[in-house]
Amino acid sequence: xxxxxxxxxERAISSEALFKREEKANSLWxxxxxxxxxxVGLIIVAFMVFIAVFSPxxxxxxxxxxxxxxRLLPPLSPGHLFGTDEFGRDLFARIIYGSxxxxxxxxxxxxxxxxxxxxxxxxxxxxxxAVDSVLxxxxxxxxxxxxxxxxxxxxxxLGNGALNVILALGISSLPKFARVVRGQVTILKxxxxxxxxxxxxxxxxxxxxxxxxxxxxxxxxxxxxxxxxSAILSEAGLSFLGLGIIAPTPSWGNILRAGNSFLGxxxxxxxxxxxxxxxxxxxxxxxxxxxxDALDPKMKR
Amino acid sequence: xxxxxWKRLLQLIPTMLIVVSITFVITRVIPGDPVSVLAxxxxxxxxxxxxxxxxxxxKSIPEQFVMYVSDICRGDFGTSLNYNEPxxxxxxxxxxxxxxxxFTGLIIALVGGIVLGTVSALRQNSIIDHLCTFFALLGxxxxxxxxxxxxxxxxxxxxxxxxxxxxxSLDQGxxxxxxxxxxxxxxxxxxxxxxxxxxxxxxxxDTINNDYIRALRARGVKERRIIWKHAFKNALxxxxxxxxxxxGISFSGAIMTENIFSWPGMGTLISTAxxxxxxxxxxxxxxxxxxxxxxxxxxxxxxxxxxQPKVKI
Numbered sequence: 089x090x091x092x093x094x095x096x097x098e099r100a101i102s103s104e105a106l107f108k109r110e111e112k113a114n115s116l117w118x119x120x121x122x123x124x125x126x127x128v129g130l131i132i133v134a135f136m137v138f139i140a141v142f143s144p145x146x147x148x149x150x151x152x153x154x155x156x157x158x159r160l161l162p163p164l165s166p167g168h169l170f171g172t173d174e175f176g177r178d179l180f181a182r183i184i185y186g187s188x189x190x191x192x193x194x195x196x197x198x199x200x201x202x203x204x205x206x207x208x209x210x211x212x213x214x215x216x217x218a219v220d221s222v223l224x225x226x227x228x229x230x231x232x233x234x235x236x237x238x239x240x241x242x243x244x245x246l247g248n249g250a251l252n253v254i255l256a257l258g259i260s261s262l263p264k265f266a267r268v269v270r271g272q273v274t275i276l277k278x279x280x281x282x283x284x285x286x287x288x289x290x291x292x293x294x295x296x297x298x299x300x301x302x303x304x305x306x307x308x309x310x311x312x313x314x315x316x317x318s319a320i321l322s323e324a325g326l327s328f329l330g331l332g333i334i335a336p337t338p339s340w341g342n343i344l345r346a347g348n349s350f351l352g353x354x355x356x357x358x359x360x361x362x363x364x365x366x367x368x369x370x371x372x373x374x375x376x377x378x379x380x381d382a383l384d385p386k387m388k389r
Numbered sequence: 390x391x392x393x394x395w396k397r398l399l400q401l402i403p404t405m406l407i408v409v410s411i412t413f414v415i416t417r418v419i420p421g422d423p424v425s426v427l428a429x430x431x432x433x434x435x436x437x438x439x440x441x442x443x444x445x446x447x448k449s450i451p452e453q454f455v456m457y458v459s460d461i462c463r464g465d466f467g468t469s470l471n472y473n474e475p476x477x478x479x480x481x482x483x484x485x486x487x488x489x490x491x492f493t494g495l496i497i498a499l500v501g502g503i504v505l506g507t508v509s510a511l512r513q514n515s516i517i518d519h520l521c522t523f524f525a526l527l528g529x530x531x532x533x534x535x536x537x538x539x540x541x542x543x544x545x546x547x548x549x550x551x552x553x554x555x556x557x558s559l560d561q562g563x564x565x566x567x568x569x570x571x572x573x574x575x576x577x578x579x580x581x582x583x584x585x586x587x588x589x590x591x592x593x594x595d596t597i598n599n600d601y602i603r604a605l606r607a608r609g610v611k612e613r614r615i616i617w618k619h620a621f622k623n624a625l626x627x628x629x630x631x632x633x634x635x636x637g638i639s640f641s642g643a644i645m646t647e648n649i650f651s652w653p654g655m656g657t658l659i660s661t662a663x664x665x666x667x668x669x670x671x672x673x674x675x676x677x678x679x680x681x682x683x684x685x686x687x688x689x690x691x692x693x694x695x696x697q698p699k700v701k702i
Contacts, residue, residue, distance in 0.1 A: 125526070228400075229407025232679040234640035237659070241675055244663050245419050321532055325645055328534050329660055344535060348649075351542050358542070362535030369530040 119382040126378020132371025139184050140191040147181035151338045160354040173357050174346055183361055186338040190368065193254055193333075194319035200258025201319075202312050205265020206301075212266065213273025214296055224270065230263045239322050243331045253332045257319050268311050272304035279303075306383040313376035317369045324365050340365045394691055404683060412676045413457050417450070419668055466673035471665045476673035479658065484677060486556065487654035490570060491643045494577030495636065501578065502585020503628065507616065509586065510593035521586055528583025533642045537576040537649040544572060554651040573650045577642045581635040588631055592624040599623075626697045633686040640682055 120126050139146050155176030163171040163179075170179035212223040230238065242256035276282060277300060285295055320340075326332030327341025328348075335342050340361040347358030441447045448456070460466070466476035509521035544551045551572055557565035596602065597620050605615050647656030655674055662670035 225403040226407050228404045229411055231637075232404060232408045232683045233411070233675065234637050234644065234678060234682060236641035236644055237675055237678060240644075240659065240663070241415055241671070244671070245415060317530065324532055325534060328645075329648060331663070344538070348538055351538065352546050355542050355546075358535075358538050362532055362539070365532045365535060366527075366530055369532070370526065373530050374526070 116382050120378050123378045123381055125374050126381070129371050129374025129376075129378055132367055133375050136187055136191060136368045136371060140188045143185045143188050147178070147184040149178040149181040151177060151181040151185040152336050153177060160350060160357070162354070163356050163360075170360055171354070171356055173343065174350055174354075179343070179357065179360060182338040182343055183340065183364055186340045186343055186361060187364065187368070189250065189333055189337060189339040190320050190323055190341075190365070193250055193257070193323045193339075194316045194372075196254040197257035197261065197319040197323070198312055198315045200254060201261030201315060202265050202308065204258065204262045206269055206308070208262065208266040209269025209271075210273055210296055210301070213270040214277055214292070214300070216274070220270070223266075227263045227266045230260075233260075235260050235318075236322060236325055239326055240329070240331060243326055248332060248334055250333060250337075253323060253326060256326075257322050260322070261315050261319065264315065265308070265311060268307050269304060272307060273300055276300045276303050307380075310376055310380040310383065313372055313379055317372035317376065320365060320369050320372070324361075390694070393694060397687060397690060397694075401683065401687060405680065408676065408679045408683065409458060409461065410454075412672050412679075413454055415675075416668060416672045419671075461676070466676075467669035469662075469667050469670040471662070471667040471670065476670050479670065480655070480673055480677050483653065483655050483658050483674075484681065486652065487640075487643055487647065487656065487678075488681070490573050490577060490646070490652060490654065491636075491639045493570060494574045494642070495581060495632075495639050497574060497578040498581035498585055498635070498639075499628075499632075502582045503589050505582075505586040506589025507593050507621070509590045510597065511616065513594065518590075521590065525583045525587040525590075528579050528586075531579055531583075533576055533580060534645045534649055536579060537572070537646050540572050540576060541649070556652055569650075569652075573646045573652055577639060577646050580642060581639055584631065584635060585628060588628050589624065592627040593620065596620045596624040626693070629689070629693050629696060632693075633689045636685055636689065637682060640678060 120130075155172065157176065158165075158168075158172055159174055159176040161168050161172040161176075163169065165171055168178050168180065170183060173179050173182065208223055208227065212220045212227075233241075238260040239256050242259055243253060246252035246256055273296075277295075282295060282299055285299055290299075323332055323339065324341035324344065327334075327339045328345045330342075330345060333339035333342055335346065343361040344358055344365075347354070347356075347361065350357055438447070446453070464477050466480070468474070469476050469479055472479055505521045505524070509518045512518050552569050555569060557569040559566055597616075602615060602620055605619060606612075610619075643654065644656035644659065646652065647654045648660055651657060655678055659671060659674045661667075662674060
């Protein structure tokens with residue numbers, strides 16, 4: 089940085105701004121890293137994303153290859169690290185490929201829920217008045233349904249399959265996001281800089297997109313991360329009930345569903361996918377908490 | 390005070406209307422129309438028309454909505470195709486059983502969470518504190534259906550200690566029902582207990598570092614009295630404020646848990662209804678659960694206002 093400081097003044101200003109921004113990023117990152125639980129969470133998340141992306145490399149066997157003579161083998165059997173399921177399929181491969189299903193659906197559902205929640209929350213919070221009342225009463229109404237119930241009903245309406253599960257879980261997480269976004273926007277829209285921007289003649293859209301949204305981002309990022317955790321749980325729950333992802337496509341929930349029938353003879357078929365669900369959810373929860381604490385220590389609860 | 394309660398009660402009306410509209414929309418878009426289910430695949434067009442008229446499906450959508458609302462107000466939720474009984478009486482039979490495990494679970498969670506959280510706050514940074522914090526983290530991430538299956542495996546399959554299925558019968562004494570309830574309630578309690586532990590711990594930590602607590606200590610008041618009489622009272626509001634959210638989570642948990650333990654409540658009723666395409670029952674059951682959830686959350690809000698008069702909701 090020493091060399092840039094001596095350069096032409098214009099460049100110095102821009103590099104100083106850059107430096108400041110970098111410093112801020114660094115300190116956020118450093119704050120996050122100082123939190124041991126958060127780092128553990130991030131490592132778990134990285135691990136889960138890795139096995140989801142590189143499933144074919146991690147698991148050498150096919151998740152759907154039947155081998156009926158070797159059904160329900162215990163873990164650590166030769167060639168089957170986690171043993172086999174009720175059709176002799178390699179459980180390790182099924183769980184690894186299952187991570188793909190779970191992570192994609194959970195992330196997708198959170199994106200859908202976040203975007204829908206952003207639209208509803210921004211409109212309600214910014215417009216205020218009657219629009220706000222109507223939209224928030226609708227959100228209250230959606231909140232009345234216990235979340236798993238709303239997902240169950242939506243999947244029944246939409247039908248099963250990955251895309252529909254993403255939609256169903258996304259819509260059921262809409263109210264959570266809408267409330268957070270609205271809360272932020274109602275505070276931010278009366279801030280001094282927003283008034284200044286309004287006086288300068290900025291359009292509503294510009295004000296919302298350029299000034300309010302960026303400042304409302306921190307809690308949204310936190311909720312987004314935490315929502316991935318709850319979406320993993322919901323997807324697994326739906327698939328467990330036989331409503332989400334239907335076999336033979338592996339998902340942690342439907343492996344667990346199959347394992348439930350063989351609890352007496354092969355408990356590992358139920359135990360292992362559940363342990364992966366727990367680990368993944370824990371990872372996203374820890375990461376989300378870590379981001380919250382790093383962004384704003386006052387938000388810590 | 391009373392005016393705040395009234396205001397809160399008035400807010401209930403639009404929420405209920407939205408809830409009813411949502412269930413109405415859901416039943417109109419749910420795949421498989423009731424007429425073809427009732428009449429069979431090769432029904433006479435005239436029979437279909439008669440059935441449609443008898444179900445009111447030949448009317449316009451707004452008219453259907455008005456009919457739907459007035460039916461609900463009269464407690465007429467239609468007839469279950471599967472059980473051939475009024476949906477309302479089926480639900481009346483099931484809902485107390487769901488409330489029984491939901492509330493027992495929630496009470497276990499509340500008491501357990503408060504005890505763990507307080508102990509953990511009083512011995513900050515001790516091994517007990519770390520264990521409680523670890524439990525709080527793990528409990529909140531635990532898939533309830535997984536822990537339910539694992540507890541069945543350990544306590545019923547391996548140890549043979551507890552019954553697994555159904556709710557037992559009151560004819561065989563209250564112990565029979567209690568032993569059937571034990572596992573579902575404990576599984577259900579786990580996630581809320583984790584949250585209560587966490588909230589209690591941080592709220593207690595905030596409270597016991599106040600000057601008035603130090604003053605009490607200086608005056609030689611007994612530690613036990615300080616904690617439970619003075620600190621706890623002031624640490625309580627944040628714990629009560631999350632009760633409503635935890636209730637919703639407990640209902641979700643109950644729906645899952647009931648299916649695993651074959652507990653004859655709303656959760657099993659809904660999944661059977663979905664699997665048998667008994668849509669009148671699905672509709673009635675989700676509407677009832679939503680209404681019960683809203684009403685109980687409202688009661689909890691009022692409770693919160695009573696102990697914390699400053700708060701306006």
